Amino acid sequence: MNQFDDDMTAELNLILKFPQDSLMQGLKIHHDASQSIVHAAERLFAKGIITKPDGGYLTDLGIDIADHARHLQMALSMKLN
Template structure:
């Protein structure tokens, strides 16, 4: 199994959330890319965010966003010494 473009869009959207606070959400505006708008809808349907256009992370969404950010950190190219 591989990451499909839809999953990548969802992961990219989760990376927009600030994990340092639970008091800050996001808003996916009508002028965002269609892929980002659809990703927000899918994440809401999966119970990861509170609104179809963003909102806040649910408990499951926060855990998923933490994993997404950790994975990105692991896959980044190391900085030269």
């Protein structure tokens, strides 16, 4: 596996939606969210990255992954001269 597939991309995008300012804030995925978001949340829960299948909070693993994801996002968002 040498690239991010669509499921991984959806999971990374969802992880980036978790508030980074406070670990006491989480997310709630509502029933009217897109199926890709709902399924991404279910997969993240199954992997132990978030605390509930419909959001909740990041686990310790999730916090580490979110930190790495934000670094990747920042690095890849850099503008070239």
